[in-house]
Amino acid sequence: AQTVTQSQxxxxxxxxxxxxxxxxxxxxxxxxxLFWYKQPPSRQxxxxxxxxxxxxxxxxxxxxxxxxxxxAKSFSLKISDSQLGDAAMYFCAxxxxxxxxxxxxxxxxxxxxxxx
Amino acid sequence: xxxxxxxxxxxIKTRGQQVTLSCSPISGHRSVSWYQQxxxxxxxxxxxxxxxxxxxxxxxxxxxxxxxxxxxRSEMNVSTLELGDSALYxxxxxxxxxxxxxxxxxxxxxx
Numbered sequence: 001a002q003t004v005t006q007s008q009x010x011x012x013x014x015x016x017x018x019x020x021x022x023x024x025x026x027x028x029x030x031x032x033x034l035f036w037y038k039q040p041p042s043r044q045x046x047x048x049x050x051x052x053x054x055x056x057x058x059x060x061x062x063x064x065x066x067x068x069x070x071x072a073k074s075f076s077l078k079i080s081d082s083q084l085g086d087a088a089m090y091f092c093a094x095x096x097x098x099x100x101x102x103x104x105x106x107x108x109x110x111x112x113x114x115x116x
Numbered sequence: 117x118x119x120x121x122x123x124x125x126x127x128i129k130t131r132g133q134q135v136t137l138s139c140s141p142i143s144g145h146r147s148v149s150w151y152q153q154x155x156x157x158x159x160x161x162x163x164x165x166x167x168x169x170x171x172x173x174x175x176x177x178x179x180x181x182x183x184x185x186x187x188x189r190s191e192m193n194v195s196t197l198e199l200g201d202s203a204l205y206x207x208x209x210x211x212x213x214x215x216x217x218x219x220x221x222x223x224x225x226x227x
Contacts, residue, residue, distance in 0.1 A: 095216075
């Protein structure tokens with residue numbers, strides 16, 4: 001079974017600074033998708049960024065970018081110019097193409113605090 | 117496009133009762149997945165429906181069931197509620213099952 005590990009239960013960063021959230025995963029598949037989701041206090045799970053494993057280029061969405069290291073099975077999220085609205089739980093997730101028997105496999109999350 | 121909607125947003129039930137939660141996916145999405153989120157267990161996959169058929173199922177007892185209608189709307193039912201069923205239930209829709217977009221969730225409290 002696939003596993004996703006987020007080793008940082010909590011991170012804190014000053015507003016306008018850059019922060020990197022870590023994620024590692026384990027799979028025997030060669031093709032898959034990786035995601036970062038944000039869950040603010042409203043509890044709505046919001047898709048932040050998606051990476052397809054067969055694409056070597058790291059995904060970027062405005063201030064959010066990933067560092068995808070396929071061989072190391074590492075998928076970190078970098079948030080640049082942190083804003084107060086970025087404060088949330090961040091979940092790393094994995095799924096094979098077309099979804100899988102286990103749906104999305106999530107890590108336990110990282111609580112991101114933004115210091116004003 | 118309108119996002120994923122879930123109703124009701126909040127529910128309070130007592131042990132032994134049953135509950136039905138509803139999810140309307142994004143227009144054009146045929147896959148609907150359900151997840152349970154609790155502080156202790158995190159996010160756990162319940163099941164996925166695709167074109168009215170249950171395609172995948174997580175490791176939950178038979179008290180948890182679901183269905184999907186021809187318009188892709190999905191319902192989830194929990195019978196004989198237990199205290200441990202108190203959780204946030206999240207529905208997600210996708211075109212094929214991989215990139216999933218979530219609704220706001222239904223918070224279920226079992227007393």
